[in-house]
Structures are given as structure tokens and as C-alpha cells.
Amino acid sequence: MPKREIEGDWVMGWPDRKRPEIAAGKDADGRVISGRTQILEQEGLITPTNNYYIVTQLDIPEPVHPDDWSLTITGEVERPLTLTIEDLRKLPGRSVRAVTECAGNDEGFFDYEKRGVSKPSRRYVPDFKRRAALKAQGVMPTNDELAGEMGNTCAMSGGEFTGVPLAEVLRRAGLKPGAQWIWMKGFDNGRPDPTMQYRSMGRSDVKVEDPGVINYDKGLPLDKALDPDTLLAWAQNGEWLMHVHGAPLRCIVPGWSGNWWVKWLSHIEVTREMPPCYHQTKYFVYGKSPDDPNKPMLTAMGVRNIITYPLDEDSPLERGSHAIRGLAWSGMGGIAKVEVSVDGGATWNEAHIEEPRERWLWVRWSYLWQVDAPGAYRILARATDVKGRLQPQTPWNYQRKHFDGIVPSDVVVE
Numbered sequence: 001m002p003k004r005e006i007e008g009d010w011v012m013g014w015p016d017r018k019r020p021e022i023a024a025g026k027d028a029d030g031r032v033i034s035g036r037t038q039i040l041e042q043e044g045l046i047t048p049t050n051n052y053y054i055v056t057q058l059d060i061p062e063p064v065h066p067d068d069w070s071l072t073i074t075g076e077v078e079r080p081l082t083l084t085i086e087d088l089r090k091l092p093g094r095s096v097r098a099v100t101e102c103a104g105n106d107e108g109f110f111d112y113e114k115r116g117v118s119k120p121s122r123r124y125v126p127d128f129k130r131r132a133a134l135k136a137q138g139v140m141p142t143n144d145e146l147a148g149e150m151g152n153t154c155a156m157s158g159g160e161f162t163g164v165p166l167a168e169v170l171r172r173a174g175l176k177p178g179a180q181w182i183w184m185k186g187f188d189n190g191r192p193d194p195t196m197q198y199r200s201m202g203r204s205d206v207k208v209e210d211p212g213v214i215n216y217d218k219g220l221p222l223d224k225a226l227d228p229d230t231l232l233a234w235a236q237n238g239e240w241l242m243h244v245h246g247a248p249l250r251c252i253v254p255g256w257s258g259n260w261w262v263k264w265l266s267h268i269e270v271t272r273e274m275p276p277c278y279h280q281t282k283y284f285v286y287g288k289s290p291d292d293p294n295k296p297m298l299t300a301m302g303v304r305n306i307i308t309y310p311l312d313e314d315s316p317l318e319r320g321s322h323a324i325r326g327l328a329w330s331g332m333g334g335i336a337k338v339e340v341s342v343d344g345g346a347t348w349n350e351a352h353i354e355e356p357r358e359r360w361l362w363v364r365w366s367y368l369w370q371v372d373a374p375g376a377y378r379i380l381a382r383a384t385d386v387k388g389r390l391q392p393q394t395p396w397n398y399q400r401k402h403f404d405g406i407v408p409s410d411v412v413v414e
Ligand SMILES: Nc1nc2c(c(=O)[nH]1)N[C@H]1C(S)=C(S)[C@@H](COP(=O)(O)O)O[C@H]1N2
Pocket: 052, 053, 054, 055, 056, 057, 058, 100, 101, 102, 103, 186, 187, 188, 216, 217, 244, 245, 246, 257, 258, 259, 260, 261, 262, 263, 264, 265
């Protein structure tokens, strides 16, 4: 056999296959402040921590030594508590494997569906260096540039989180009758950058509210807070949380979009009314237009499903057999069925779903396609979750959150 060189990286002193890397945005000191995952390069279900996407709405706080940190629980509770990491680690814990997905992931596909703009590539990852340069010059990107700033399919990752159920901590504190909202507060602060919202809407001709300097916070409804899989987590993928992912402690809210997963948690206040969090009422909301008076907060994701192979740009394909592959997951836990069509939706075939089928993680699926005739093919895949929900669940909304539509792969076979 001819000996081939292994092209890629040196890992532990040995040549190794090329490994996917995070696309990182850095601050002026070279510290990573944002990141996007190369999910199409991922094998298996768990995204390695150093490839896990990173999104932050405000300024990343300076790290706090875990021994100098504690969590306070106040408000509508019988016994206000102050807990250290060691206190939390003495409680009955659990690990949960779940997809973290930014609410704006794949927002560009809304425009493809609604306005017939050309299909975005799932391989598109924004150029954070260009973004940093524009920001340094104080230049506002154009609407077109804004539309491309989120990237596609790269603000989602799958991880294993270890911590203690939030319900367990609330039980120790003792909820008073009438307690309805669990207000989770991060110790990061800053003034929301209006470009974030312009980017989300894909337009910059709307007045965006300026709340001044705020802390990042969200008010979790009691039901979801008491779900045993909603965690206060100090570890991810078998090691302590990294600072960029919210160390020493963050929330894990499986099935609900990333913005609920409050990082750098320092204070929980239990309230009767929904707390007035800026990101809950002004940013992570549905609504038909910026001045729609009805802007419900985002909660569970819909039914998500993406074809990872073949994509349009994998054309031309050779005649023969191809494993059509993808990932599917649901905001309400578990995928029941995935179907694939290779004739533009005229006929559907059930895909094979690979084990394990965990409720909050994605499943990998595949369908073996035998194609003998050259031509153009439209491949579609649709998922149904264990609650019987089909794609799509989420209608177009002005902030373009929670896209869960069916995106075809249009390929040519030669
Ligand atoms: N304290 C705090 N928590 C936060 C945020 C933030 O800005 N501050 N951003 C949220 C958003 S919008 C997302 S998508 C997730 C991203 O989590 P990750 O960076 O660990 O992937 O964190 C959420 N938690």
C-alpha cells in the first residue's frame, strides 16, 4: 500500500487528521468573545468544548475565582440562601445532554422562505475580523452586511452538562405561595449594542430601545424551572465550565433557546410577576413587526432538522449510492420520526434514526439513496417530534427567531 501523509494538525506530538476549529471573534486584548461552530464537520453528538459556539449579548465579565463566588437566592422564598460551589456539589446532582442553540441561528432561511432571496449556505460563517474592524472604526454595517453577520447553522452545539436541578435548590429555599417566576441574574453587564438588534431584524431603519447599562437576566416561568432537567451547571463535557461559557455557574434550560441559559449566574430572585428583563421583553420575542404591541417572549424551540449531506454545493454527485444524512432535535424533547424525499416532496421515505435517541440532544439520521439517472434532484427532510409536532412550528417574526422550516438540498447528479 502506498504510504500517505496525514494532513492536518499535530496532536500530542503526532500528525493527525484536520480537526474543526471554532471561528472566533476577539477583543482588543486578543481574548475570545464570540465563536461559531463548524457543525457540519462534527461526528457524533457532542461538540468538543473548544468548538462550542459562544454568544454574549453584553460585555464578557472578568473571571471570578470560584472560591470568591457564591449564589444568592432571595425573593418569594421561606429561607433565603447563599450557596458556594461546594454547597451546590453536596446536593443530589445530575448530568443532562442537550443542544444549545441561539434563537437567531439560521435566521437567514426565513428570508429565503418568505422573500425568495437566494438560499443561504449552511457553511457560511461570518468574518469576525472584519466585524471587529468595522466596530473599531465605529462604522455601521449596511443592511446586507448585517443580514450575513449571524452566519448559518453555526450558532448551535451539543453538550453534556453537570450540575444540580434548579428545582432542588428552590426546594431547599422553599417557594412561598404565589411564587411564579425565577429571575436569573448574571454578573456580566454592558449597554446592548443596537447592531445586535439590527442584525437580528436584518434592517437598521428602526429605532431600537436603549436601556442603558444592564446586567444580563431572564425570568424563567415556574413550570420550566421545576423541570428536573433544568440545571444549575458548573461543568460541561466532563470538565469545569470555561469562562466564556459562564463559569463558575450557568443555567441549562433544555429545549429552550440559548438566551435562557444564563451564564455567570450570581443571583436568583423568586417573584410573583414576570421580571422586567430587557432581553425577555424587547429582544428574544416574537411579533409581526417592530411596533406590534403583542410581543410574546420566546420559550421552547420548534422542531429542528437539517440535512448535513448533501448540500447544494456538494454537487455534482456521482451516480450510485449516497447516504443522505442529517441532525434532528426538538424543543419539547425527542424526535419520533424523520422522513426524506428525493423527488421534491412527491414521495417520502422513513430515515434510519441512529442511537442514542436522547430527549434534549439531537439525533443523527440517514437514508441510503440509490440514484442511477443523471439530473437535478430536490432533497427534503422533515421531522416529527415525540409530541407529534411537525416542521415548521414557528412562523416568520420580525426578529427572525427560532427558524425551524424545511430547507431543501438542490443537487445535480452526473
Ligand atoms: N449572563 C449571560 N448569559 C447568557 C448570555 C449573555 O449575554 N449573558 N447570552 C445568552 C445567549 S443569547 C446564548 S445563545 C447563550 C450562548 O451560550 P454559549 O456561549 O455557552 O454557547 O448564552 C446565553 N446566556
